[in-house]
Amino acid sequence: MAPRSVALDRMFRALADPSRRDIVTRLAQRPASISELARRYPMSMSAVLQHLKLLEESGLVRSEKVGRVRTCRLDPRALDAVDRWVTDHRARLQRRLDRLEAYLERRRS
Numbered sequence: 001m002a003p004r005s006v007a008l009d010r011m012f013r014a015l016a017d018p019s020r021r022d023i024v025t026r027l028a029q030r031p032a033s034i035s036e037l038a039r040r041y042p043m044s045m046s047a048v049l050q051h052l053k054l055l056e057e058s059g060l061v062r063s064e065k066v067g068r069v070r071t072c073r074l075d076p077r078a079l080d081a082v083d084r085w086v087t088d089h090r091a092r093l094q095r096r097l098d099r100l101e102a103y104l105e106r107r108r109s
Contacts, residue, residue: 007059011082014058019043020051024060024074031073034063 014020023037038048052072055061059078063070 008081008085010058011060011078014054014060015082017051020055023051023055023072027061027072027074028076031071034070034072037072 015024019041022040026032026037026040034045034048034052037052038045041048052061052063055072056063060075061072062075063072065071
């Protein structure tokens with residue numbers, strides 16, 4: 001499998017979980033400490049850390065430790081790969097639908 005494909009698979013895996021998507025949405029608004037993020041979810045700190053680890057491994061989230069506080073932030077550039085994949089597939093699907101529409105139009109005539 002191509003390296004680009006592996007990276008994209010990691011991102012889709014990270015975004016497959018509703019809690020991780022919510023974390024991404026939250027971090028799109030502004031950076032937050034791990035403890036701030038953990039307060040929002042009815043799960044253990046360990047579970048939140050596992051979600052954040054997967055988000056970091058996918059490249060969607062970066063974190064930085066200053067003193068005793070680890071702050072997480074979204075890396076919006078990482079979403080570019082997902083956007084390109086969706087855009088490419090949408091364009092291909094649209095071309096197929098356009099051909100189907102033209103075919104059906106010819107059949108009606």
